[in-house]
Amino acid sequence: MSALFRNYARRPFAIVEGKGTEVFDTTGKRYLDFTSGIAVCSLGHAHPAIVEAIQKQSEKLWHISNLFESPGQEQLAASLVKDLHLSYAFFCNSGAEANEAAIKIARKHTGKHKIIVFQQSFHGRTFGAMSATGQDKVRSGFGPLVSEFITLPFNDVAALKAAVDGETAAIMLELIQGEGGVNAVTDEFAQAIHDIQQSSDILVIVDEVQTGIGRTGTRFAFEQTVIKPNIVSMAKGLGGGFPIGGILGTSELFDTFSAGTHGTTFGGNPLGVAVAQKVIELIFDEAFLQNVQQKSTYFVTKLKEAFPEEQYTIQGKGLMLGLGLGGEDVASFVAALDEAGLLTVAAGPKVIRLLPPLTVTEQEIDEAVAILKTVIK
Numbered sequence: 001m002s003a004l005f006r007n008y009a010r011r012p013f014a015i016v017e018g019k020g021t022e023v024f025d026t027t028g029k030r031y032l033d034f035t036s037g038i039a040v041c042s043l044g045h046a047h048p049a050i051v052e053a054i055q056k057q058s059e060k061l062w063h064i065s066n067l068f069e070s071p072g073q074e075q076l077a078a079s080l081v082k083d084l085h086l087s088y089a090f091f092c093n094s095g096a097e098a099n100e101a102a103i104k105i106a107r108k109h110t111g112k113h114k115i116i117v118f119q120q121s122f123h124g125r126t127f128g129a130m131s132a133t134g135q136d137k138v139r140s141g142f143g144p145l146v147s148e149f150i151t152l153p154f155n156d157v158a159a160l161k162a163a164v165d166g167e168t169a170a171i172m173l174e175l176i177q178g179e180g181g182v183n184a185v186t187d188e189f190a191q192a193i194h195d196i197q198q199s200s201d202i203l204v205i206v207d208e209v210q211t212g213i214g215r216t217g218t219r220f221a222f223e224q225t226v227i228k229p230n231i232v233s234m235a236k237g238l239g240g241g242f243p244i245g246g247i248l249g250t251s252e253l254f255d256t257f258s259a260g261t262h263g264t265t266f267g268g269n270p271l272g273v274a275v276a277q278k279v280i281e282l283i284f285d286e287a288f289l290q291n292v293q294q295k296s297t298y299f300v301t302k303l304k305e306a307f308p309e310e311q312y313t314i315q316g317k318g319l320m321l322g323l324g325l326g327g328e329d330v331a332s333f334v335a336a337l338d339e340a341g342l343l344t345v346a347a348g349p350k351v352i353r354l355l356p357p358l359t360v361t362e363q364e365i366d367e368a369v370a371i372l373k374t375v376i377k
């Protein structure tokens, strides 16, 4: 009956409308969206400022290509790197594409090919990004992968030190593994990466596709670690629901992406950058980010009250949280939560990921915790 490929395990209902944290299916049933479309709609659904930005730009110019100067990209790039150690941006359309750009610039800049990546990581579905992904379920069946990705256990300092050598172009990681189970980098591991970066010409690529744009309570998650990445990839939250991705890079990379070395037709189109500009304006605001941190503390406190540490684990940072049910598989719980009106997404087989819009209210958090409690206990 369906003319779609079956490459997604879709849930048996369709969401057709949303406002803030609330979404509605075809029957009018209301849900709290604690997925934010997988960390994408960080300002909630149909945020009036985003609606206005897209309407205004759509009446002016949608697309013109990168044959011409782009004031919108200039402004967005400047807003993203402001007060950071990063200097330049390149825009594309998705997280996988952002990681492709990151891998390409790292290889070209260093003239080396070996990139160290980690088990349980997720970097996307294109050949390069898939080859970088430390999960067999993502990589298997597609024939030869892009070579010279070395996959190590995450947070294993000894394994990292043993693997780095003169052939290593880069270390590539998520600071909180999203798809892989909401696993945060340890301080010790971050320090080891920092030390390697300081004492060699090895680049550090931080995949902030999921953690970036305020999701963990700061503009980027790396700001909460000692790591100062040479390259940051981003996507998901950047467009608040409009597809846009990109990388940020340090000044020494400037000459590497010279004219003709990399590009995309749609990347950084006027419509996308106008929306992202508004997203950044709202999220990269000190008061807004502080509010995200406060709501995170509130959410974690309520979760800990409901789910005591002896039996459950609560992982993550900001509004990228994971609830582990003492080693139990979570798939049936996620389905039961849907039924009870709370949308969540699994992170690996054992963790329920909670990714509310950054605009979520304490009242909505209370409601979500009450549903979690009823369904899980």
Ligand SMILES: *Cc1c(COP(=O)(O)O)cnc(C)c1O
Pocket: 093, 094, 095, 096, 097, 099, 122, 123, 124, 125, 174, 178, 179, 207, 208, 209, 210, 211, 235, 236
């Ligand atoms: C989702 C995700 C990607 C892939 O992004 P797409 O837009 O689906 O290509 C890459 N890295 C991380 C950390 C992600 O969470």
